[in-house]
Amino acid sequence: MTLTRYLTQLLKGNTDVLILSLLEREAMYGHQLMDELELASSGFFKISEGTLYPALHRLTRNGLICGKWAEIAPGKERKLYTVTPKGEQELAACRSTWGDFATAMGLVAGPATT
Amino acid sequence: MFPQPPTYFDRLREHLRLDDSVESDIVRELQSHVEDGVDRLVHEGVPEHDARARVIGRMGRPQTLAHLMRRAHLxxxxxxxxxxxxxxxxxxxxxxxxxxxxxxxxxxxxxxxxxxxxxxxxxxxxxxxxxxxxxxxxxxxxxxxxxxxxxxxxxxxxxxxxxxxxxxxxxxxxxxxxxxxxxxxxxxxxxxxxxxxxxxxxxxxxxxxxxxxxxxxxxxxxxxxxxxxxxxxxxxxxxxxxxxxxxxxxxxxxxxxxxxxxxxxxxxxxxxxxxxxxxxxxxxxxxxxxxxxxxxxxxxxxxxxxxxxxx
Incomplete structure (x- = not known):
């Protein structure tokens, strides 16, 4: 497996958690989310429209986030997404699982100690 | 007068095949996404026509995006x-x-x-x-x-x-x-x-x-x-x-x-x-x-x- 492919799969598997984490901080619209994700990860995470928007709509359908059109500047409306209480619970559960996973990965795949 | 060729969003809508209200909402959201991307590039000095083509190009084929959006709503x-x-x-x-x-x-x-x-x-x-x-x-x-x-x-x-x-x-x-x-x-x-x-x-x-x-x-x-x-x-x-x-x-x-x-x-x-x-x-x-x-x-x-x- 190439590193790019591995990274793409990791990102795909964690897109929902990344979106929920960013939206927990503040309500955001699609373009803003893409920018914030890149900024918050120092350019590591770059998400495409084809991944972001289907994920936003899937999360909305599952009741984890909620999207509402709002005027963010005079004459400029954007669909702002916020995390629902159900989304907050899901995020907390994912964070806990992620913590356990990262610890276990560190133990198994981390550098060998002598 | 010749009919206008279908735009990216016409083709996207053609393949979405969802409820009318959902389709309109998706297209409106993606159009506003394109506007944000174009504004950014124009601000950086890219001519508007090129900026639009570049942002739409980044979104991939309308059929593929429609398929992904459709799956999210299926x-x-x-x-x-x-x-x-x-x-x-x-x-x-x-x-x-x-x-x-x-x-x-x-x-x-x-x-x-x-x-x-x-x-x-x-x-x-x-x-x-x-x-x-x-x-x-x-x-x-x-x-x-x-x-x-x-x-x-x-x-x-x-x-x-x-x-x-x-x-x-x-x-x-x-x-x-x-x-x-x-x-x-x-x-x-x-x-x-x-x-x-x-x-x-x-x-x-x-x-x-x-x-x-x-x-x-x-x-x-x-x-x-x-x-x-x-x-x-x-x-x-x-x-x-x-x-x-x-x-x-x-x-x-x-x-x-x-x-x-x-x-x-x-x-x-x-x-x-x-x-x-x-x-x-x-x-x-x-x-x-x-x-x-x-x-x-x-x-x-x-x-x-x-x-x-x-x-």
């Missing part, structure tokens, strides 16, 4: 799936409980079905709309049978030439009613199939049960005289509609089209199998043929779409 949430199964349960109660013999209940149920169907139409045809619309389409079938029953008694008078002008007009009206009813049903199926032929199949699904019920009522002496002799048939049809309620939930909730189509086929086989006790002399081949015919009927919108694509 699973119907539980409340909507249950709303879609409700008209089937209503039919089960009306037929198995012989509630259709009580005019007030029958009228209230008809008003409810028409009102919910119109509401669904106004809402942009969400997924729960099609089972309701299918049940609404059974009404012309039932009304046609009632008209046939009323006028059947007058046919001898017409044959002997002693029928009043009102009766002649009534029979002519009934003669016109059936082709018009057929046009309404076919038209509704074609409109539904334009978005997704599976929606049209769901629309058709309540019709065979009502058709079987009309035949049973006719054999039992007609709507006014049908009595306890058709209790067994009513119960079987009630069970058939309960099965269809479950099948509707599976079809609306399933993500894979193969599962949806397989459910339709299983329903066709199950419905015909349920009917075999009523016709115990039917050979296995006849039962199989009936199941095949019902399956073809339920999946017929696929053939319509296939033919229109070939044209």
């Amino acid at each position: 699973v119907t949430p539980w409340p909507e799936a249950l709303a879609g199964a409700t008209p089937m349960l209503l039919m089960a109660a009306l037929i198995a409980g012989t509630l259709w013999q009580q005019p007030v209940i029958a009228l209230a149920a008809s008003v409810l079905v028409v009102a919910v169907t119109l509401f669904g139409l106004f809402q942009g045809r969400p997924t729960w709309f099609y089972p309701w619309a299918g049940v609404a389409l059974t009404m012309p079938l039932v009304a046609g049978y009632i008209a046939f029953e009323v006028l059947r008694e007058q046919i001898p008078a017409l044959a002997s030439g002693s029928a009043s002008p009102t009766v002649v007009l009534g029979i002519a009206g009934a003669g016109l009613y059936f082709p018009v009813g057929l046009i309404v049903v076919v038209g509704a199926v074609l409109v539904a199939a334009r978005r997704d032929w599976l929606d049209a199949s769901v629309l058709l699904s309540p019709l065979p049960g009502v058709f079987a019920w009309i035949i049973a009522v006719h054999h039992a002496g007609g709507i006014r005289h049908a009595n306890a002799s058709m209790a067994g048939t009513s119960q079987l049809l009630g069970v058939a509609y309960v099965c269809m309620a479950f099948a509707t939930i599976v079809v609306l909730r399933a993500r894979s089209r193969t599962t949806k189509i397989a459910t339709m086929v299983v329903v066709a086989v199950a419905l015909v199998s349920l009917g075999t006790p009523l016709d115990s002399q039917a050979a296995l081949l006849t039962v199989g043929l009936r199941a095949g015919l019902l399956g073809v009927f339920l999946l017929s919108p696929a053939l319509v779409v296939h033919q229109s694509l070939e044209r």
Whole structure:
């Protein structure tokens, strides 16, 4: 497996958690989310429209986030997404699982100690 | 004047095939995304035309994006799936409980079905709309049978030439009613199939049960005289509609089209199998043929779409 492919799969598997984490901080619209994700990860995470928007709509359908059109500047409306209480619970559960996973990965795949 | 070539969003919409309101919302959101991207590039000094082409290029093929967005919307949430199964349960109660013999209940149920169907139409045809619309389409079938029953008694008078002008007009009206009813049903199926032929199949699904019920009522002496002799048939049809309620939930909730189509086929086989006790002399081949015919009927919108694509 190439590193790019591995990274793409990791990102795909964690897109929902990344979106929920960013939206927990503040309500955001699609373009803003893409920018914030890149900024918050120092350019590591770059998400495409084809991944972001289907994920936003899937999360909305599952009741984890909620999207509402709002005027963010005079004459400029954007669909702002916020995390629902159900989304907050899901995020907390994912964070806990992620913590356990990262610890276990560190133990198994981390550098060998002598 | 030449027609304008389809834009990226025209092509995206063409492949989305979702509720009108959902499609509009998706297109509006993606258009605003493009505007944000263009503004950014223009601010960096890129000419607007190039900026737009670059941002749209980043979004990939409209077919692919539409497919991904469609997948995100394909699973119907539980409340909507249950709303879609409700008209089937209503039919089960009306037929198995012989509630259709009580005019007030029958009228209230008809008003409810028409009102919910119109509401669904106004809402942009969400997924729960099609089972309701299918049940609404059974009404012309039932009304046609009632008209046939009323006028059947007058046919001898017409044959002997002693029928009043009102009766002649009534029979002519009934003669016109059936082709018009057929046009309404076919038209509704074609409109539904334009978005997704599976929606049209769901629309058709309540019709065979009502058709079987009309035949049973006719054999039992007609709507006014049908009595306890058709209790067994009513119960079987009630069970058939309960099965269809479950099948509707599976079809609306399933993500894979193969599962949806397989459910339709299983329903066709199950419905015909349920009917075999009523016709115990039917050979296995006849039962199989009936199941095949019902399956073809339920999946017929696929053939319509296939033919229109070939044209």
